[in-house]
Amino acid sequence: MTAAKKAPAKKAAATAERIVDDTPLECADAAALARWYERHHASHAGVWLRLAKKASGIASVDTAQALDLALCHGWIDGQRKSDSDTHFLQRYTPRTKRSTWSQINRAKALQLIEEGRMQPGGLVEVERAKADGRWEAAYEASRVATVPPDLRAALDANRKAAKFFAALDARNRFAVLFRTQSAKKPETRARRIAQFVEMLAKGEKIHP
Template structure:
């Protein structure tokens, strides 16, 4: 891990760090206190809100020790998809007057290239898209394999369809999903 590991007491410390370093770093790991550990750090929701304000996003999470886990934050990439959850968070941060210029720039870029309007659903709200439902109706084997999947595995199968940026890539991802389901040994 070559990126720095930060232990920050609260959202204000994370805000101050990002205000100074948001354009000069490729990413950092934050030590986040586990619930019940007795340690005090910025919380996960606070850290994400501050990151979004500065055009950054969360990604990997790793175990650290019995007190902390590590959460990676980095500048949002030019093709980084937006979730509907983060779109709603960003809109609330704008309404609260917290969004910073770098955060606004990422939002404008996402609006310009369709990532904002094409934000993907959260797992708890995800539905089977009509094109996948139609393909499952045409393949009994794929439908049986899909129905045998748990909620998380279904979401992992549907998510690439939601993230597809062109009709061609969506069709290719749909074919790949159906082929994978048909190959499932059940």
């Protein structure tokens, strides 16, 4: 496990609770990344993990292993960006109190618990999510997300909105579905649906 020589930005500072260090981290295998989490999961504000592309032939922890280890310690994956012909960068950070859960990661967490791999930090985040409703409200992944009945009914009642929604790209379609599903209160959900229908009827979308 070594720090990458090439770093898009280097910044190290101490916050009141966690250390901020944007120097990319390279791990040749899952065991090396597991050791990093054991030492730093409670002290660091996040990490840029430098992962080798499959075709590179370079020894590296892969994205599936990295996500499992993040979930084990109460962390989650985030932004991904390019780095070189052989590597890319993936951001991992501790979950926050408002961090949403996907149904896929919820299932992964249950599997990790069943396999006895889940660590105390990960169990804490699971219990927090169950206690405040985020666990039950886990959203569908973008590739399988479906239109809920209440949103479908609202779209069916407005032909212009329905037509524009059907023509949205994957990113904008998922944005509407995610923001609808993530509403915690029925009145908030209803208000969002009304706003989306009005927006779509005007030919407007969330992302450019």
